[in-house]
Amino acid sequence: MEEEEEENLQSILQWAAALGISDSINNNNNSASSSSSSSCLGRSLSVSHFPEAGGRGLAATRAIRKGELILRVPKSALMTTHSLITKHQKQVLSSALGKYPLLSSTQILSIVLLNELDKGRSSCWYPYLKQMPRSYDLLASFGQFEIEALQIDDAIWTAQKAVQKGKMEWEEAKPLMSELNIKPQLITFKAWLWASATISSRTMHIPWDTAGCLCPVGDFFNYAPPEEDPWNSTEEIFDSNVDRLIDAGYDEAVASYCFYAKRHYREGDQVLLSYGTYTNLELLEHYGFLLQENPNDKAFMSLEPEMYSLCSWPKESLYISQDGKPSFALLSTIRLWATPVVQRRSVKHIAFSGHQISSENEVAVMEWLANRCQVLLSSFSTSIEEDTLMLRIIEKIQDFDVPTSDYGETPSVLRNEICSFLERPSCHTASVALCVLSSSLRASTVRQPLTCGIVCQKVRTLPSSMGSARDLISPLGLERIQDQ
Numbered sequence: 001m002e003e004e005e006e007e008n009l010q011s012i013l014q015w016a017a018a019l020g021i022s023d024s025i026n027n028n029n030n031s032a033s034s035s036s037s038s039s040c041l042g043r044s045l046s047v048s049h050f051p052e053a054g055g056r057g058l059a060a061t062r063a064i065r066k067g068e069l070i071l072r073v074p075k076s077a078l079m080t081t082h083s084l085i086t087k088h089q090k091q092v093l094s095s096a097l098g099k100y101p102l103l104s105s106t107q108i109l110s111i112v113l114l115n116e117l118d119k120g121r122s123s124c125w126y127p128y129l130k131q132m133p134r135s136y137d138l139l140a141s142f143g144q145f146e147i148e149a150l151q152i153d154d155a156i157w158t159a160q161k162a163v164q165k166g167k168m169e170w171e172e173a174k175p176l177m178s179e180l181n182i183k184p185q186l187i188t189f190k191a192w193l194w195a196s197a198t199i200s201s202r203t204m205h206i207p208w209d210t211a212g213c214l215c216p217v218g219d220f221f222n223y224a225p226p227e228e229d230p231w232n233s234t235e236e237i238f239d240s241n242v243d244r245l246i247d248a249g250y251d252e253a254v255a256s257y258c259f260y261a262k263r264h265y266r267e268g269d270q271v272l273l274s275y276g277t278y279t280n281l282e283l284l285e286h287y288g289f290l291l292q293e294n295p296n297d298k299a300f301m302s303l304e305p306e307m308y309s310l311c312s313w314p315k316e317s318l319y320i321s322q323d324g325k326p327s328f329a330l331l332s333t334i335r336l337w338a339t340p341v342v343q344r345r346s347v348k349h350i351a352f353s354g355h356q357i358s359s360e361n362e363v364a365v366m367e368w369l370a371n372r373c374q375v376l377l378s379s380f381s382t383s384i385e386e387d388t389l390m391l392r393i394i395e396k397i398q399d400f401d402v403p404t405s406d407y408g409e410t411p412s413v414l415r416n417e418i419c420s421f422l423e424r425p426s427c428h429t430a431s432v433a434l435c436v437l438s439s440s441l442r443a444s445t446v447r448q449p450l451t452c453g454i455v456c457q458k459v460r461t462l463p464s465s466m467g468s469a470r471d472l473i474s475p476l477g478l479e480r481i482q483d484q
């Protein structure tokens with residue numbers, strides 16, 4: 001398997017070099033030069049494995065300075081709906097597409113991607129397609145048990161919606177795929193999920209198609225959250241690349257997708273790309289992974305009905321951040337609510353300018369928040385300690401094939417859950433959950449049926465909202481609250 005992966009990798013790097021993709025950038029004349037080379041990488045970047053941060057990714061082969069252009073992918077190497085409609089097929093595809101005007105640009109890209117896959121070795125994109133992940137762990141591929149294991153309402157709701165959307169889009173696309181005579185196994189829901197997850201997790205923005213483009217080799221960059229708010233960054237203003245607030249983009253002037261280093265890297269460091277600002281739930285939904293430390297994660301808080309009438313903030317602005325800080329909207333609303341009714345009018349401006357109203361008021365606010373967190377945490381069926389224990393058991397089972405009767409000190413609630421999940425037949429969903437939950441385990445996605453059910457349990461340890469809800473406890477000084 002590893003040998004096959006290595007072969008696939010070598011063939012895509014050669015293929016990419018022939019298309020003019022290059023990490024060898026001559027900054028003087030701004031031209032990429034490696035089309036004669038046997039690999040498109042090696043001058044600035046190399047493919048490497050980062051078990052704790054995305055698996056396959058790109059490492060710096062030398063010290064790289066912030067702002068350097070590190071990879072360029074010419075327009076002709078970008079896989080787009082347009083580039084997938086070859087001259088040969090243009091008429092057939094265009095007239096078939098014309099009959100389904102309601103399909104979205106993303107659905108169309110999924111269809112032409114599956115159509116390309118259908119060509120097998122005869123596709124000119126074959127080396128690229130061959131090295132793509134075989135399955136993904138986005139919310140849309142979650143089964144019922146994995147969804148329930150998320151525990152928190154908005155995560156469950158988001159997952160259910162993602163599954164429904166996937167099914168609906170597939171139903172809408174099926175007639176066209178049949179009309180194009182795509183092989184039956186590529187018209188299945190599973191194949192559809194693969195195509196739409198490929199697009200969701202690997203495409204990049206281009207100005208001429210809202211579905212975006214697949215960018216060979218550029219899509220080997222793993223994710224790091226943006227480090228700072230570019231609008232508040234003074235350093236950015238004096239940086240030589242002053243007008244570039246993102247680390248990758250299509251540059252019409254050189255007709256290429258260009259990738260820049262967002263910070264300094266030492267040789268051997270993983271070079272990361274910021275795909276955008278996401279909470280963990282959003283990362284799971286769109287990319288199929290989440291981060292243990294995500295500065296953009298949020299725990300959304302619901303308020304008392306009466307509180308909503310005091311403010312006009314949208315619900316998405318009422319949250320506690322990963323560092324435990326309540327959002328401006330949440331804090332100002334609770335401050336106002338905690339003020340005696342007769343005084344509210346006179347202090348409203350203080351609350352909505354983000355200032356404390358009084359120390360007494362601030363204590364009441366923190367008490368209310370702490371209580372709310374406690375209620376939220378106690379509504380989950382397992383605690384973080386139980387989830388951690390569950391993870392350890394699962395890892396033991398995977399490593400040593402421990403019989404289910406051998407769970408040692410496992411609390412009976414967990415033991416029962418493990419057993420009932422083990423009885424579930426859904427092997428596929430379990431391995432999906434497994435992948436989602438532990439990037440270090442990603443390398444081996446084929447799991448024994450033994451681990452099927454219980455891996456779903458891992459879901460609950462990591463999804464964002466719950467993680468945040470628990471994490472927020474610490475900064476508020478309420479470490480033990482979940483054990484009470």
Ligand SMILES: C[S@@+](CC[C@H](N)C(=O)[O-])C[C@H]1O[C@@H](n2cnc3c(N)ncnc32)[C@H](O)[C@@H]1O
Nearest residue numbers: 053054056201202219220221222223287289439
């Ligand atoms: C654009 S691809 C990046 C390259 C990918 N690792 C590969 O081998 O092709 C995006 C996918 O990489 C994985 N990924 C990226 N950044 C990650 C991170 N920080 N932690 C875990 N997985 C990550 C996720 O599976 C995501 O959907």
